Amino acid sequence: xxxxxADGGRRCAGRGRSAGLRAAQTLYGPMVSSFTMEVSDGxxxxxxxxxxxxxxxxxxxxxxxxxxxADPKDxxxxxxxxxxxxxxxxxxxxxxxxxxxxxxxxxxxxxxxxVVTDLDVAVPRRExxxxxGHRGFEVSxxxxxxxxxxxxxxxxxxxxxxxxxxxxVIVDPFNGSADLKAGVLRHVSDKxxxxxxxxxxxxxxxxxxxxxxxxxxxxxxxDLRPTFDELATERVQEEWAKLYTKSTRPDLAIKALQDAGWxxxxxxxxxxxxxxxxxxxxxxxxxxxxxxxxxxxxxxxSRTMSEADRAVFLHNTVIGKDTxxxxxxxxxxxxxxxxxSYSRKVHAYVLAKRDFTFDRYLTYAEMMGxxxxxQVARAALAEGIGAGPEQPLIQGRDVISAVAGARxxxxxVGELVDEARDRQYRGEFTDRDAAMAWVVGQVSRS
Numbered sequence: 001x002x003x004x005x006a007d008g009g010r011r012c013a014g015r016g017r018s019a020g021l022r023a024a025q026t027l028y029g030p031m032v033s034s035f036t037m038e039v040s041d042g043x044x045x046x047x048x049x050x051x052x053x054x055x056x057x058x059x060x061x062x063x064x065x066x067x068x069x070a071d072p073k074d075x076x077x078x079x080x081x082x083x084x085x086x087x088x089x090x091x092x093x094x095x096x097x098x099x100x101x102x103x104x105x106x107x108x109x110x111x112x113x114x115v116v117t118d119l120d121v122a123v124p125r126r127e128x129x130x131x132x133g134h135r136g137f138e139v140s141x142x143x144x145x146x147x148x149x150x151x152x153x154x155x156x157x158x159x160x161x162x163x164x165x166x167x168x169v170i171v172d173p174f175n176g177s178a179d180l181k182a183g184v185l186r187h188v189s190d191k192x193x194x195x196x197x198x199x200x201x202x203x204x205x206x207x208x209x210x211x212x213x214x215x216x217x218x219x220x221x222x223d224l225r226p227t228f229d230e231l232a233t234e235r236v237q238e239e240w241a242k243l244y245t246k247s248t249r250p251d252l253a254i255k256a257l258q259d260a261g262w263x264x265x266x267x268x269x270x271x272x273x274x275x276x277x278x279x280x281x282x283x284x285x286x287x288x289x290x291x292x293x294x295x296x297x298x299x300x301x302s303r304t305m306s307e308a309d310r311a312v313f314l315h316n317t318v319i320g321k322d323t324x325x326x327x328x329x330x331x332x333x334x335x336x337x338x339x340x341s342y343s344r345k346v347h348a349y350v351l352a353k354r355d356f357t358f359d360r361y362l363t364y365a366e367m368m369g370x371x372x373x374x375q376v377a378r379a380a381l382a383e384g385i386g387a388g389p390e391q392p393l394i395q396g397r398d399v400i401s402a403v404a405g406a407r408x409x410x411x412x413v414g415e416l417v418d419e420a421r422d423r424q425y426r427g428e429f430t431d432r433d434a435a436m437a438w439v440v441g442q443v444s445r446s
Contacts, residue, residue, distance in 0.1 A: 024167040028147060033177070035170040037066045037163050042116035043075055046096075047165055050121060053090045054082030057147070057171065058163040060154070067161065067170070067180055068209070076120045078150065078162070083143050084108065084123050091121070106141045124150035127194070148173040155198040156205070156217075157186045179214075185256070186214040193220060196227040199260050200239035207253025208246045213260060221260035228265045233316055240317035244297040245290055250282040266316055268309030272301055281367045288367075292360055294318060298327040299364050322355060329356045330364045335373040344380045345425040349389035359386045392421040393435040402436065403443050416442060 024032045037058065039047070050056035056079045062072035079087055084106055088098045091110045099109040099118075106125040109118045124145040142149075151160040157176035164171055179186050185202050192198055199221045202213060213221065243253050254273055257263045264270040272278050281300050288296050298318050302310040310331065314324040329351055338344050348358060358380035365373035380386055396413045420435055429435050 020167040021169060024164060024169040028171050031173050032169040032171050034168060035163065036168055037072065039075065043119065046110060046116050046119055047077065049090055049094050050077060050079045050087065053087045054079040058165060060159055063161045063163045064158050064180065067177060078122050078124060080124055081143055082123060084141060087121065087123060105139050127153050147171055152189045153191055154188050155192060155201060157188055160188050183211045184214050185211045185217060187217045187220055193224060196224045197231055197235055199224055199262055200236060203253050203256045203260065204239050204243040206256035207243050207250050208248060210249045210252055212252060213256050218259040221262065225261050228262065236316055237319045241294060241319055244294040248286055250285050251279055254279055266313045268305035268313060272304050275304055278304065281369065284367050288363055292363060295323055295326045295330065295360060296364050296367065299330040300367060302327065303331045325354045326356060329354055330361060333361055335376045338376045341383055342425050344383065345385060345390050348380065348385045352389045357387055393424050393432045394420050394439060398436065399439055402439050407443065
């Protein structure tokens with residue numbers, strides 16, 4: 001029979017599993033429990049090959065997700081009792097393509113057409129901090145490293161759970177299953193402090209899995225606050241992207257950020273997070289289409305910031321300048337200046353190249369609770385400009401065709417098109433024939 005590990009997953013016991021459990025206890029000690037984790041046929045085949053070189057275990061987030069009852073993704077395999085060269089050769093002998101780009105870190109990417117693509121297969125490694133920053137580590141491989149020693153380099157106990165597919169057991173040297181069930185993010189060891197990015201990783205995981213930082217871990221995070229400036233902007237953006245797009249409880253991500261003392265890492269952030277309206281609006285972020293969560297979330301967080309602080313915040317938490325611009329445009333769209341159909345049409349046209357839409361503005365306004373902005377957005381949708389601007393009735397080629405070679409093309413063509421579009425948005429003409437008649441009249445008078 002099976003029981004839930006953490007609102008899902010399967011921990012199983014029975015006569016059919018007792019032999020595997022006893023063998024695993026002999027191998028690992030008392031840190032094991034029976035468990036079934038489903039993997040694809042391709043991963044299973046890759047495990048079989050790795051088993052010819054050593055003892056392969058599935059590690060990291062895939063095991064955590066399986067314990068939560070979710071389909072495991074991005075499976076990583078760690079093979080104990082072997083070296084990287086022997087492991088690579090085993091896969092090559094079986095017709096796999098082996099990419100050794102991560103070999104210095106003890107990681108191979110193995111692929112075989114029709115079987116598996118870019119599967120990470122690694123050997124245990126030791127990491128020694130030698131310089132500042134996320135990448136400042138010296139890596140060495142140790143084929144005789146124990147499972148506990150290998151897992152000690154991981155960040156949180158819920159990510160230090162391993163799965164032995166041969167014996168079908170969870171190997172849990174730091175009791176991560178209990179923390180997962182309790183909703184607690186607890187650091188594995190003192191090595192946590194060697195990589196300050198782990199603080200932000202914990203923040204986004206708190207939002208994704210509905211968890212809170214253990215008080216001891218929060219204290220360690222606070223001690224790491226001065227190291228924030230060591231982190232590459234790209235890595236910071238990646239963790240915020242997960243917060244925006246994957247959080248089921250954004251309020252707990254915010255709480256973790258505050259508990260960690262990292263809510264002042266960007267100007268204006270602490271004040272924004274102290275605003276109950278901001279936090280309240282963010283709780284609805286998981287309801288938003290995943291494609292829009294980043295721009296909506298970033299806009300909501302930065303709406304109380306000054307223009308300068310907002311620019312810094314968006315640069316550090318949003319991937320891509322275009323997406324940063326969309327978030328800023330949502331914040332700066334002033335509903336008091338968009339009360340007329342003409343102003344809305346012009347706004348939609350001017351910001352179309354920056355990917356602003358009134359569809360997004362409506363979502364932002366509703367979450368913000370700004371009734372005036374909601375009315376503006378709904379009016380735009382009723383006018384047919386929710387997904388983009390009203391298309392101009394005429395273009396430059398129409399003007400050139402109208403003059404039939406009587407006048408040499410030049411800047412005047414664009415100016416005439418712009419004026420025609422402006423008159424169109426004012427409602428002076430509503431179809432192409434009327435617009436062309438106006439163009440012909442303008443050309444004949446010139």
